[in-house]
Amino acid sequence: MWAYLTRRLLSVIPVLLVVATIVFLMLRLTPGDPAANIAGDAATTEDIAKLRVELGLAEPLPVQFGIYIKNLVQGDFGESFYYKRSVISMVADGVGPTLSLALFTIVIACLVAVPLGTLAAYKQGSWLDRTVMGFSVVGFSVPVFVIGYVLIYFLSVKLGWFPVQGYQPINEGIVGWAYRLILPSTALSVIFIALIARMTRTSVLEVLNEDYIRTARAKGLASRKILLKHALRNAAVPIVTIIGIAIGILISGVVVTESVFVIPGLGLLTLDAIQGRDYPTVQALIILFSVVYVVINLVIDLLYTLLDPRIRY
Amino acid sequence: MTEPVLSVSDLTIALPEDGDRANAVTSVSFDVKPGEVLCLVGESGSGKSVIAFSCIGLLAKALKVQSGSIKLQGEELVGVSEDRLRDLRCTRIGMIFQEPMTALNPVMTCGDQIEEVLLEHTNYSAAERRTRVLNMIEQVHLPDPDRMYRSYPHQLSGGQRQRIMIAMALILEPVLLIADEPTTALDVTTQAQILKLIKELQGEKQTGVLFITHDFGVVAELGDSVAVLRQGELVEKDTTHKVLSNPQHPYTKMLIASVPKHEPPERKLIPESNKLVLKTEGLFKRYVTNTFSLGRQEVAAASDISIEIRKGETLGIVGESGSGKSTVARCVTRLIDISDGKVLISGEDIAKKAQRDLGDMRRKVQIVFQDPYRSLNPRRTIGQSIIEGPMNYGTSRKEALSEARELMSLVELDPDGLDRYPHQFSGGQRQRICIARALAMKPELLVADEAVSALDVSVQKQVLALLEDIRNSMQLAMLFITHDLRVAAQVCDSVAVMSNGKIVEYAAAKELFANPQHEYTKSLFEAAPGRHFKFAT
Numbered sequence: 001m002w003a004y005l006t007r008r009l010l011s012v013i014p015v016l017l018v019v020a021t022i023v024f025l026m027l028r029l030t031p032g033d034p035a036a037n038i039a040g041d042a043a044t045t046e047d048i049a050k051l052r053v054e055l056g057l058a059e060p061l062p063v064q065f066g067i068y069i070k071n072l073v074q075g076d077f078g079e080s081f082y083y084k085r086s087v088i089s090m091v092a093d094g095v096g097p098t099l100s101l102a103l104f105t106i107v108i109a110c111l112v113a114v115p116l117g118t119l120a121a122y123k124q125g126s127w128l129d130r131t132v133m134g135f136s137v138v139g140f141s142v143p144v145f146v147i148g149y150v151l152i153y154f155l156s157v158k159l160g161w162f163p164v165q166g167y168q169p170i171n172e173g174i175v176g177w178a179y180r181l182i183l184p185s186t187a188l189s190v191i192f193i194a195l196i197a198r199m200t201r202t203s204v205l206e207v208l209n210e211d212y213i214r215t216a217r218a219k220g221l222a223s224r225k226i227l228l229k230h231a232l233r234n235a236a237v238p239i240v241t242i243i244g245i246a247i248g249i250l251i252s253g254v255v256v257t258e259s260v261f262v263i264p265g266l267g268l269l270t271l272d273a274i275q276g277r278d279y280p281t282v283q284a285l286i287i288l289f290s291v292v293y294v295v296i297n298l299v300i301d302l303l304y305t306l307l308d309p310r311i312r313y
Numbered sequence: 314m315t316e317p318v319l320s321v322s323d324l325t326i327a328l329p330e331d332g333d334r335a336n337a338v339t340s341v342s343f344d345v346k347p348g349e350v351l352c353l354v355g356e357s358g359s360g361k362s363v364i365a366f367s368c369i370g371l372l373a374k375a376l377k378v379q380s381g382s383i384k385l386q387g388e389e390l391v392g393v394s395e396d397r398l399r400d401l402r403c404t405r406i407g408m409i410f411q412e413p414m415t416a417l418n419p420v421m422t423c424g425d426q427i428e429e430v431l432l433e434h435t436n437y438s439a440a441e442r443r444t445r446v447l448n449m450i451e452q453v454h455l456p457d458p459d460r461m462y463r464s465y466p467h468q469l470s471g472g473q474r475q476r477i478m479i480a481m482a483l484i485l486e487p488v489l490l491i492a493d494e495p496t497t498a499l500d501v502t503t504q505a506q507i508l509k510l511i512k513e514l515q516g517e518k519q520t521g522v523l524f525i526t527h528d529f530g531v532v533a534e535l536g537d538s539v540a541v542l543r544q545g546e547l548v549e550k551d552t553t554h555k556v557l558s559n560p561q562h563p564y565t566k567m568l569i570a571s572v573p574k575h576e577p578p579e580r581k582l583i584p585e586s587n588k589l590v591l592k593t594e595g596l597f598k599r600y601v602t603n604t605f606s607l608g609r610q611e612v613a614a615a616s617d618i619s620i621e622i623r624k625g626e627t628l629g630i631v632g633e634s635g636s637g638k639s640t641v642a643r644c645v646t647r648l649i650d651i652s653d654g655k656v657l658i659s660g661e662d663i664a665k666k667a668q669r670d671l672g673d674m675r676r677k678v679q680i681v682f683q684d685p686y687r688s689l690n691p692r693r694t695i696g697q698s699i700i701e702g703p704m705n706y707g708t709s710r711k712e713a714l715s716e717a718r719e720l721m722s723l724v725e726l727d728p729d730g731l732d733r734y735p736h737q738f739s740g741g742q743r744q745r746i747c748i749a750r751a752l753a754m755k756p757e758l759l760v761a762d763e764a765v766s767a768l769d770v771s772v773q774k775q776v777l778a779l780l781e782d783i784r785n786s787m788q789l790a791m792l793f794i795t796h797d798l799r800v801a802a803q804v805c806d807s808v809a810v811m812s813n814g815k816i817v818e819y820a821a822a823k824e825l826f827a828n829p830q831h832e833y834t835k836s837l838f839e840a841a842p843g844r845h846f847k848f849a850t
Contacts, residue, residue: 210415211410211412211415211416212415212416212417212418212419214371214410214416215410215416215417215418215478215481216418216429217371217402218369218371218402218403218407218408218410218482219402219403219429219430219433219481220398220399220400220401220402220403220404220430220433220434221399221429221433222399225433229429230418230421233420233421234418234419234420307420308419308420309419309420309465309467310419310465310467
């Protein structure tokens with residue numbers, strides 16, 4: 001187990017190296033010059049050239065790459081071209097809002113989707129089942145920004161129940177923090193509810209046909225107990241897998257949601273950084289996201305051993 | 314007159330509209346008295362499991378009790394509420410199932426699964442529940458109850474799991490135990506132990522048992538009385554002794570006559586001059602696992618296997634699950650790679666040949682698998698399946714088709730059936746198709762890997778006869794893998810008994826059955842159900 005864990009953690013290193021290289025190349029191979037961006041419309045060619053030297057972009061690519069990797073290994077992600085602040089501190093500022101949004105979303109999604117999917121499976125073919133499945137098709141197909149603006153229009157603008165935009169850090173009051181997260185999380189969670197509910201339904205349906213469910217019935221257990229104690233736990237492995245994938249996809253959803261609801265998180269930061277060709281910021285964010293992916297996958301794999309005693313590493 | 318624990322009268326259960334007959338069960342009546350074991354015997358589709366499930370209220374939703382009554386100690390169960398049925402399950406009716414591998418929840422410990430019954434139906438304290446569960450585990454003769462309590466099902470063997478099932482079903486001492494083919498998936502030696510256990514526990518508590526089986530050997534071993542079902546109708550019912558030694562109904566007679574006998578029939582000797590089609594010398598198959606924690610581990614699935622089969626001869630390999638018999642079949646056909654040793658097919662060593670050089674051998678050696686339901690591609694007509702092999706080796710489509718028609722007649726099927734799909738045939742017919750498919754390649758060696766194990770006895774008898782005919786007329790060499798000694802006795806010239814990857818005894822069938830030498834062979838013989846019973850002939 002520990003050997004497995006060590007091996008998995010060590011395997012993060014090559015992954016990060018590959019990611020770091022690809023981000024570096026992609027940024028430099030796509031058109032657009034950060035120096036020209038920063039200098040603005042009125043700048044002369046000399047101004048831009050000077051800026052390029054300052055930003056370290058005048059060196060040949062291999063040299064730039066060498067410096068970049070050397071700094072990375074020392075944990076130095078560099079300074080933002082625009083804000084002249086260390087990238088790490090900027091990312092640190094954005095983590096709170098994004099983590100809040102992501103957690104809130106995934107909790108809402110699981111709390112709604114798993115019971116819905118289970119019920120739909122249990123009542124297969126009923127109106128409930130058909131409604132849940134119908135909803136999940138719609139949930140898949142409507143983009144998050146559409147849901148976001150519709151929610152804002154009705155619940156904030158028309159009814160005034162929620163603030164239109166904005167974020168409040170948790171240390172300024174947990175109620176305000178949660179209150180402001182409700183709308184963006186709901187908007188973002190719709191697609192995940194659709195995804196997880198569907199998977200839960202399929203998985204539970206499969207388990208309900210197993211012999212040990214029949215055994216449980218022959219013991220005289222009530223349906224509710226069979227569903228919760230015998231079916232759901234056996235169906236858990238695929239459900240947990242899909243939740244893991246959902247957390248992965250969540251990152252792209254966060255970018256859109258944060259810009260719709262103006263939440264100062266990593267999503268908004270990413271969007272700004274890419275538009276402004278702020279190389280160091282983009283690089284740091286992408287590397288951070290890939291660490292998150294790897295860690296989520298590891299956590300999911302470890303969860304399997306808790307859920308299913310037959311899985312051992 | 315004691316009141317029966319279970320009294321079924323005039324029970325009719327309808328099949329859904331699209332079923333192959335109107336009723337799954339048609340006006341069936343029988344009683345089970347306290348302490349009595351009633352065996353319900355029938356072939357697949359006879360409705361025996363449907364009756365069993367209806368008695369505990371677990372019928373599939375599509376099946377409905379049409380008329381009749383099922384009484385448990387005088388209480389009517391037909392039409393009773395689901396709540397009442399739930400109260401009765403496990404308290405007064407216990408049930409055990411066929412597949413011990415899948416009938417237990419894989420993510421709960423065995424102890425918790427037994428305890429759940431107490432949790433549901435009693436008010437015992439946690440400590441008392443635990444004591445009772447451990448007690449029950451001991452009663453089903455499982456070693457080290459504490460460890461069993463903590464074990465997950467996958468950590469136990471098939472026989473141990475079935476004991477856990479029995480413990481679960483009997484912990485509240487129900488008056489009726491329903492057993493749906495509980496030993497069918499087990500090895501003979503394990504089966505013998507489980508049957509003994511059931512007999513012991515039901516004798517002690519005078520439990521009535523409704524025992525579903527297809528095996529007359531098991532009936533002879535366990536049953537006080539027998540009810541024979543055919544297509545949902547009860548054709549004969551009497552004490553076990555009467556039915557087995559003097560059956561009245563022609564169907565019962567036919568079934569009993571189909572049970573393969575333990576004594577091999579007289580057979581012609583295979584002349585020494587016949588060509589040696591298969592010869593293995595010191596064949597080994599080892600599996601190596603490399604795990605981080607345990608390091609390199611080696612398991613020999615087959616070790617030092619040396620066998621010979623001549624033209625026209627059938628060699629049987631007999632063994633229990635995990636004995637390595639199927640491994641040998643797969644090595645000989647090179648479906649898996651061989652670790653060591655020689656495999657000579659008509660004198661040519663194929664043990665170390667690369668897969669791409671095996672073309673010639675693939676034609677000479679054909680295999681028929683156990684499960685006829687899964688070994689034919691469901692999306693291709695059987696004609697396509699049969700001609701695919703010959704066409705791959707250069708036969709023209711027209712020629713292959715006309716040969717396929719001949720083969721269909723040979724395996725006693727309608728040649729016009731070639732453009733039908735596998736699902737349109739029964740299990741026995743499909744196995745005939747699989748045989749035809751193998752024969753289409755004009756093989757020298759036919760490997761039959763448990764080829765008749767999934768079939769009903771009457772069908773099994775026909776398929777065995779067909780294999781025998783084909784071997785005689787085509788002078789095939791046949792490697793016959795089976796777990797069933799009686800089947801081996803019927804078709805084999807010589808028999809190799811395998812245990813733990815090794816051949817423990819290898820002799821002419823006649824000698825082996827008349828005078829087994831090795832302890833393991835003797836124990837297999839001893840365990841075979843119904844061996845001491847004189848069946849009607």
